[in-house]
Amino acid sequence: MEHVYDALIVGCGIAGLSCAIRLKETGCSVVVITKADTLLETNTRYAQGGVVSACPDDSAELLGEDIIRAGGGYNRRDAVEIFAREAPELVQNFLVDRVGAKLVKTAEGTLHYTGEAAHSVRRVAHDNDRTGKTLQQALLARAQALGIPLVTGRTAVDIITNDHHSDDVQEVFADREVMGLYVLDNASGTVETWCAHAVVLATGGGGNLFHHTTNPALATGDGISMAHRAGAETIHMEFVQFHPTCFFHSDIKRFLISEALRGEGGRIVDHRGRPFMKEYSPLADLAPRDVVSRAIYDRMARSGRECMFLDLSTYYSGRESIRERFPTIYETCLQGGVDISCEPIPIVPAAHYLCGGVKADLFGRASVKNLYALGEVACTGLHGANRLASTSLLEGVFWGLRAADDIASREQAIKLSRLEALREWEAPSSSEEVDPLLVDQDMKLIQLTMWNYAGIIRTERGLRRADADLAYHTHRIMKFYRQARVNRRILELRNAVVSASLIVKGALRNKASAGCHHRMS
Template sequence: MTIPLPLPRRYLVDFDPRELPHHFTDVVVVGGGIAGLRAALGVPASARVLVVTKDEVRESNSSYAQGGIAGVMDPEDRVEDHIADTLSAGKGLCDAHVVDVVVREAPDRIRELMDLGTHFDTVDGHVALGREGGHSHARIVHALGDETGREIMRAIIGQARARKSVRIWQNCTTVDLLTLDGRCRGVLVWDKRRGFALVWARAVVLATGGAGQLFRETTNPSIATADGHAMAYRAGVELRDMEFMQFHPTVLYLAGSARHLLTEALRGEGAYLRDCHGHRFMPDYDPRAELAPRDAVSQAIAAQMAKTRHPNVYLDLSHLDADFIRGRFPGIDRLCRGFDLDITRDLIPVCPGAHYMIGGVTVDDRGRSSLDGLWAAGEVSSSGLHGANRLASNSLLEGLVFGARVAEDVAAHLDASGPWQLEVPPIAIATARERRPAIDLDDLRKSLRALMWRRMGITRDAEGLADAARQVDRWCRYILPHDFDDPAGWAIQNMLTTARLMIAAAAERTESRGVHSRADYPAADPAWLRHITLRASGASEAPTGRSR
């Protein structure tokens, strides 16, 4: 498969290493979510670690996670059942070995979080366990009711800041990965205070998170602009499963307000989904009703919205104990009260939104990418855990487990490589480039997000994907060659690059599987029990991909 995505140059900006400041560290971690910081904490204290975060370190998808972490913590639960639930949700595309590894490590990794200072909710002295869609047992560990991510990140950030061997650069944009002679050597960064700088490292860990901002409706914060996916692609790294974006079924839908995630645990505790006529419709679509996996629930909601010609459906918790609900979901209770909604009495308007990017940098069970010297963990990666549809609360788990595994592998690499000696090479030389007329980046970003929601949303078809490809190609032709000098411009270039890869992969997969739903190919095809991988052939050349 050849993808006609223009890749006019290797780096987003031209630079001359002789004119920039240089920084040296043993390990650079790009991203400050659970995967990145767990990797940083796992590197031995004898090695220097630099964590680079695009925003404040507390601003990540991990911090916004509500539901919790899945793990077999109940003696009556079984690891084999968690494995089976994960494989079932993944619709045939999970890597069974990776699933086995992650699920078996989950309990110990969760207990490590407790040792690091995370306070999970308890009942009668034992860790409280919730249930979510797709799980056959209550196995979701949560904190502060519905603010699990915030509590976990509080503990991990505190630990990272206390480590003398770990430095954190906040509000610092990573522009590109530095590569030379087939190896990742570090990163090019920029911030308002330092300007551009080169950070050289013996190991680079990519943990930049997701791509939700490519879509008009999303649960992701504004920083989720697919930067890691795009910079890896420019560096020639293999990406996989880029057609698989998971849509969360329940996002608070109020015209004029920001979109807010309403955790799957609401349905796990018994909430119903009703349409605008009050009809509880999920049993019409799936025997598991509201506890079906996310792909099934999102697609059912979209179908019911189309059937009723209404822009949303509703969550109904009015039949549940009011005191229990307010105690179990204090954050959602506060949020809804701000909009004059009582979650114990009122119907809560919701619709699906882009939530989790399943596709990303292809990694093995140690987090190694196809590029020597580069590891990846968390949402930016494609580990094989999720297949075609992520099981609820397996995302924080993946970041936690792979962050630790990456750290172990990086430590082994540092030990094996011996003392570090680096002669700084002239990677790129500044050249004069044509300046184009001013571009309204805000308008372009809104247009791209609207296009992706229409054409690459919950349901796709060949005509819509072809239209999306034409439009994104047009934008790419005049945006990708442009010289920008601030993060907003680089983010748009990253979003366009990643969007084009996602569209190409979705057009290639002529079936419906998991979160990838094709109206023109509504059935799963056994011939498509394989992955689509993408890799740039080099600057100034059309990138190529393959399915396997």
Template sequence: MPEIPTEVDFLVIGAGVAGLRAAIELASAGRVLVLAKREVADSATNWAQGGIAAALSDEDEIGLHLQDTMVAGDGLCNEDAVRVLVEEGPPRIEELIEWGTQFDRTGTRLAFTREGAHSRNRILHAHGDSTGREIQRALYAKANTLPNITVREFEFTTSLALCDGAVCGIHVLDESGSLRPVSASAVLLATGGFGQLYRNTTNPAVATGDGVAMAFRAGAEISDMEFVQFHPTALYLKHAPRFLLSEALRGEGAYLRNPELERFMIKYHPLQELAPRDVVARAIVTELQASRVPDPAVYLDLTHLDPAHVRSRFPRIDATCREYHIDITSDLIPVRPAAHYAMGGVRTDLHGRTNVPRLYAAGEAAATGVHGANRLASNSLLEGLVYGARAGESMRMHAGQKAAPPSPETARSTGSDPEGVISEIQDLMWNEAGIVRSAKGLQHAVDRLRTLAMVVAAPGSRREYEAQNLQQVGWLVAASALAREESRGAHYRTDFPNPEEKFRKHSVVSGENIRFE
């Protein structure tokens, strides 16, 4: 395979829904290079089961979708950002359909379902529980019809290059271990989230917070990092990955049972199993802590539902559970919460622009304020679609603006133990900055992560770069959580268990400084 070009018009880091949609928008304005750190399929988009939300049905209204999103965000949603999402979402989905996306239908009509905290049936699915995979397939196919777009796999972006205070390109570590500069007139970070910061996560292995860490090192403002969503129901079996068991299971009527096999959600929220994710996750933690069962789990129970419907509606979940000898129509499915989604990220405006000239961000890597303190189910694919297109449209203004070539860099391994560092960080963050937090635990995490900064200071291999990125992102999460002395949305502190009006603001980190605005 030929080497990647040393100069393009636009760089897109990440090949999920946000990155591919931005690239499509940019294709008519210049040469676009899309870089994936592993295979294109190794993305959170490809793993997304639950669906994509939009007010497209006859019984729904854009205003209701806006209202549901604002309520889930627990007082911190940027209403302008939400309005953009819900108003531009329907035409973007219609565009996807024109490009060949095969959403599930009832007869000839689109089939809409409901998930937690939605007031209407507005969730579209594809192939039952492979919605993200189908959307990525259609976007990738569309991108491949546009000659100005080049997509390259196994190209790991290590850093952003700055020229006179503006981004002028990147440095890439390829499969051979060579570090090479690539110049561009504008760069989009569409690198996804950072679930690998935690011992238990539903995220793919690539989700190491690379985009947020690179942006932070380049001087970008980082916002709302304390808000990490923990999905309530990930498969809990020893020696098995924490496979996501979609919200849609509960939307179809699945029950949650505690280790003693009792239904328990009625004690915690009037919506019971359909309560917001943060409520369900904390309820599960409470039930696990109260149980006397060794190594307890809670259970998803679908045994009262029609088996044929369950298997046809959730073919991917059914097949995965069968690999572990679980029949989802007759067996209880053991689950525990796992880190799932980052509401925070690189701070942007409604066009993907950051405070660093020529640097843009979109999708889970960005923080527009659209999700507030807690993301509404099935709004993430929609965000990537809407804000990826917006970022691409905005980046077009840089077409023809030749960038200065970045200075070369040299990979410089110190022979550290990145696997050991990453494992320590994952345990530290799970225990001290996870679902339930306190000042004591968060301070311990902040102090230890500062010490680890010296260990990961001179990366050379890909895994060493990932260790450095996780250390920096971990500090951003823990320090932001320590500064927010309240509980709100996905951020819960035992020492400050209630929301405080003075903290109904967004955290913003710039360098070592944390402020609320």
């Protein structure tokens, strides 16, 4: 067989690359695929603020308390404990020393730390406002130096399982196992069978299921939908975190204004320049993201305004100039006609991070054998009902390495004869070209449905409307998929409607407001 690996990793962000690097260093055969045309197009790249790191003023107990407080107590306690105890050291030991990432340092040569909302101490290491891109580039360089195949333009179609995709009738009676993926070559339109003893989903979240998001367009809930179809459990899907400060501009979309601006003194103000966050929380501008997002949403609704503002220039307390401290944000906003060094930034809340996902244990193992889930696609229970800022990058590294160690330590591999019995992917007997306008229209319907009825404020009536509308969309999209010539866009649409439905059904089941799931009735 042409494609057989110890591990097949879907996604080349911080979680997938960390896992791949560790696997390769232990002697495993590993390949990383991404549906994007470039290796840099990931959620990781767009992470601005920083990464939680070990620092002298911190402790595992204090970090754990902050994570649980932000998560509303919905966190998995042992996941929080092991993360708080072991993960922060990886910033220096793995990312800086081993991978070679260049983060900002003090004059004394130690990592520089900034503060962010809901953190008790300044513990966030960074490269100004381009931390994710810096880490991504360093990880890619390390992976390429190790000779890890990093394959762009490949979209995962479906997870292959023994009981569903094998010609051996005995497999129906065996426990379900993952044996690989059907993989689409975006350019040629052909679907190949790629086999692996472990499949690792590191596909990111589903921000693009919503009308307003900070995520890149590729965040369509692919891994969650594939895992769900393969029979894996998903949990906490209702906990979609909205970032309170996305740049509000007619031409510049999806641009995040980092929480680090508020960590450096920035304050959220109304159209008259008046700060208002103290009316909503004693932590004011440094309240958890769900609190700040609802406050802005409420103030917009009450004032009839399309946006609020983040004033950094009046309140900035950093040692560098605003342009030096936040170069990416400064340049991007300036392109939009806003000089953040002397005027406030127009902002709106936007879908940012999925705290739920594929249920994964302390080693990233999903509920189906040989399947792993890492980073935003996974739900280890670390974040609970609301993610503490700047924990996501570190979560990707931590569980990426733990999953790699678990995969490398396994003694049992799938016998080649079982892999050879797997069926090739079957294309529709009569397939038609996909009209991109129809795909765009259906995706927009999903996004508007989710934004209007499953967004920052939710009601029983709205969620039931969303559930009914998505059920109708699902039936039509699945029929369309079965008749269409497969391509990346139709696969994304199929994944989006499945993941959106899981979010809405989770929100309907959970009657209590918690964290970023806020029910009005």
